[in-house]
């Protein structure tokens with residue numbers, strides 16, 4: 809049996825979480841009842857923010873510190889994160905505002921999903937297993953994966969999961 813490869817696992821995990829976030833945003837459009845749309849939109853926006861929080865505070869700084877030469881790529885993704893962050897905040901605000909409307913929740917989720925689609929395509933291509941292997945050595949990547957696992961465990965604890 810092939811030994812599980814850290815680089816493959818990271819790239820697959822990233823793709824998987826992106827798919828889950830996209831599906832959560834798509835689900836908003838499938839809601840016809842306001843209460844369900846509010847719940848779904850809030851969950852999807854928080855999911856986006858939580859995922860990016862781990863990238864902003866652990867993955868990207870770790871790649872900058874322990875990897876080599878991904879700075880321009882990461883800077884561009886950081887800029888996209890800021891745009892996506894403000895869209896996610898707008899969605900959360902509308903969901904929490906008095907008198908939210910399903911049409912607005914669907915429209916904001918669609919906008920967020922479109923920004924995210926371009927961003928995750930870039931991220932998955934730039935952080936493919938093959939590229940990661942060139943970017944960061946096995947010992948350094950092992951260290952970064954441990955930091956990511958600790959951050960995810962911390963986030964799950966806060967979320968009460």
Ligand SMILES: [Fe+2]
Nearest residue numbers: 860863885931
């Ligand atoms: Fe990202």
Ligand SMILES: [Fe+2]
Nearest residue numbers: 826859863931
């Ligand atoms: Fe991501």
